[in-house]
Amino acid sequence: MLQKVLIANRGEIAVRVIRACHELGLRTVAIFSEADRHAMHVYYADEAYSVGQAQARDSYLNIEKILNVARVAEVDAVHPGYGFLAENHEFAQACIDAGLTFIGPMPHAIAIMGDKVVARSAMRKAGVPVVPGTEGESSLRDEEIVAIAAKIGFPLLIKSAAGGGGKGMRRANDQSFMINALSEARRESEAAFGDGSVYLEKLIQGARHIEFQIMADNHGNVIHLGERECSIQRRHQKLLEEAPSVVLSDDIDLRTSMGEVACLAAKSVDYVNAGTVEFLLDEDRNYYFLEMNTRLQVEHPVTEIVTGVDIVKEQIRIARNRRLSRKQHEIELKGWAIECRINAEDSYRDFIPSIGTINTNIVPTGPGVRVDTGVYPGYTISPHYDSMISKVICSGKTRGEALLRMRRALEEYRIVGVKTTIPFHQKLLNSHRFMAGQFNTSFVDDDFSLGDRSDTDDEIAAVFAALAAHQYRQQAAHVVQRGERDTSNWKWVGRWERMHR
Amino acid sequence: MKYLATVNETTFEVVINEDSYVTVDGQRHEIDFRAVGNGPLYSLLIGGNSYEGHIEGTDDGWQVLHKGDLYMVEIEDERSQRLMKLGGAGIATKGDYYLKAPMPGLVVSVPVKEGQEISQGDILVVLESMKMQNELKSPHDGTILRIQVNPEDTIQQDEVMLVLSPLDDQ
Known part of the structure; x- marks a missing residue:
């Protein structure tokens, strides 16, 4: 029986999983690091246990400590969320060995898809088209790689076998770039993943990033929930996702074909539970397997909205050994959904993280708006984890409606205390190429500019602040003269002095 | 009262002497500045344009959220400028x-x-x-x-x- 679930994660995704569990009547156990005692997932869970220091390797990545909590709290299952240990096959195995249900795929599937080189060759064998590149082993020597590079053709990408998130990735435009780029990629990969193995992939120019959501149960049923378009990326980090894709919504045959191939990819590794098969789609509508993410994705809500499937609840259902609640022909994509990732970053200063306490957090509401977040007023963004504050998901009957709704929602959103990527999204939503759906994975890096903040807006901000300061000053002076404030005069004087320290 | 408001490395001189006018870098504008409720939300009508700002004072200055963008504004008034000059703080500037x-x-x-x-x-x-x-x-x-x-x-x-x-x- 599955009655109590430990969520081996933090932030918005831990909250998301807790919500699904509570809807299913399951008890929830949160874990938290020293830095997260006041995180929302700790408050929302039925039980919460500390797993150590702020540094992720001492807490959220510490398998032993997490399993110890699982034992003490007597849980039946573990949900890994995304990031941290979600794609660590040793963790999945350790959960199974401890007699727990791991809400995710089997360790062997995680292991195959985790090594990008192994995954490529497994996919090729299964008949899934992969991006042209090095075949076979990842332990090639530099000379061998340089020789193969000429055959693949330039420009190409050098990628880390263990990689992800753009780390250990280098572009080589011709032979002369190879040696330098190779050593840089190896060094970065070694530093990030403890493994300097690299492989080559032809650079598909003008490609879109299209991914398919897969659901598979323990009874051999594998379906897909349609695609997500994730081409809006900055330095390989996704910023905005939508479902469906502009390209596939007027090419149903292509959707059918890609969906079938995605299911084939999953079946070839005996995949169970939720997963995502990522493809590159070139300008001639050829598609290539990129990688498979063996976990719940950040952007899963857009698929939930257009299909009506609660993916997290379905994950738990699968873990309980039930059959999928829907068959492929029952999956219909209705309407449109867009997700904006709101990060604590300064859009105007190279997306540098912004640390601080969120004083005000007024979240957009109204028709067609969903916000998944793990922050609240008074919450402090710490430097220990990623900078995501929330995900705003807007839906509509058409892409146009979803887009206008997103624009409206971002206008309503009020976060004071840290800088956010809201201005970036606002500019993006106003760009003609985005509106027309004409973009690919290099759009944000190469063809999109936030522009300079206008001087008028700086001036307005300056006037606002000066007027507020003036009013404050007058009030404070007033209070010292006459005691007609209802709050203590000492408090006012204290505030006044603090302002002028 | 004269204020120096610095935002994104630009400094504006804002003079406020009466309720319905401000002078920004020598330019006089008619304004109507009101708090919306008791909260930190303010409405500013300036030269016919309507702006909404969410303003909060912090130890480091004023944070103004305006059109989705957060501005950190440092305000110096005449007194603190005088003190700066007297205190010889000019070295750092x-x-x-x-x-x-x-x-x-x-x-x-x-x-x-x-x-x-x-x-x-x-x-x-x-x-x-x-x-x-x-x-x-x-x-x-x-x-x-x-x-x-x-x-x-x-x-x-x-x-x-x-x-x-x-x-x-x-």
């Missing part, structure tokens, strides 16, 4: 740029040397924080005066990492 850590983190590298001439946009420090390597760049041309951090150092927010003097000082 000669134009030296103190690169402060925008967040706590780990110094990955400092790709510049003391005495080195650099141009606007050159990378001064690479700081790792929030799972990312952040490149802190020079706001203008200048010479590196002092470097106060080394690779592998763990530093606190607002710690001065490096001092840069503008070229024309040399």
Whole structure:
């Protein structure tokens, strides 16, 4: 029986999983690091246990400590969320060995898809088209790689076998770039993943990033929930996702074909539970397997909205050994959904993280708006984890409606205390190429500019602040003269002095 | 009352002497400035345009959320300007740029040397924080005066990492 679930994660995704569990009547156990005692997932869970220091390797990545909590709290299952240990096959195995249900795929599937080189060759064998590149082993020597590079053709990408998130990735435009780029990629990969193995992939120019959501149960049923378009990326980090894709919504045959191939990819590794098969789609509508993410994705809500499937609840259902609640022909994509990732970053200063306490957090509401977040007023963004504050998901009957709704929602959103990527999204939503759906994975890096903040807006901000300061000053002076404030005069004087320290 | 409001490295002179007018850098505008409810939300009508701002005072200045963008505005009034002058605080305002850590983190590298001439946009420090390597760049041309951090150092927010003097000082 599955009655109590430990969520081996933090932030918005831990909250998301807790919500699904509570809807299913399951008890929830949160874990938290020293830095997260006041995180929302700790408050929302039925039980919460500390797993150590702020540094992720001492807490959220510490398998032993997490399993110890699982034992003490007597849980039946573990949900890994995304990031941290979600794609660590040793963790999945350790959960199974401890007699727990791991809400995710089997360790062997995680292991195959985790090594990008192994995954490529497994996919090729299964008949899934992969991006042209090095075949076979990842332990090639530099000379061998340089020789193969000429055959693949330039420009190409050098990628880390263990990689992800753009780390250990280098572009080589011709032979002369190879040696330098190779050593840089190896060094970065070694530093990030403890493994300097690299492989080559032809650079598909003008490609879109299209991914398919897969659901598979323990009874051999594998379906897909349609695609997500994730081409809006900055330095390989996704910023905005939508479902469906502009390209596939007027090419149903292509959707059918890609969906079938995605299911084939999953079946070839005996995949169970939720997963995502990522493809590159070139300008001639050829598609290539990129990688498979063996976990719940950040952007899963857009698929939930257009299909009506609660993916997290379905994950738990699968873990309980039930059959999928829907068959492929029952999956219909209705309407449109867009997700904006709101990060604590300064859009105007190279997306540098912004640390601080969120004083005000007024979240957009109204028709067609969903916000998944793990922050609240008074919450402090710490430097220990990623900078995501929330995900705003807007839906509509058409892409146009979803887009206008997103624009409206971002206008309503009020976060004071840290800088956010809201201005970036606002500019993006106003760009003609985005509106027309004409973009690919290099759009944000190469063809999109936030522009300079206008001087008028700086001036307005300056006037606002000066007027507020003036009013404050007058009030404070007033209070010292006459005691007609209802709050203590000492408090006012204290505030006044603090302002002028 | 005269205020100097600095936002994104631009300073505006804002003079407020009456309720319905402000003078910004010598230009007089008719205004209507009201708090919306008791909260930190304000409405500003200026020259017929309507703006909404969410304003909060912090220890470091005023935060203004305007059209989705958060502005950090430093306000100095006449008195604090006078005090600055009297206190001889002018030394620090000669134009030296103190690169402060925008967040706590780990110094990955400092790709510049003391005495080195650099141009606007050159990378001064690479700081790792929030799972990312952040490149802190020079706001203008200048010479590196002092470097106060080394690779592998763990530093606190607002710690001065490096001092840069503008070229024309040399």
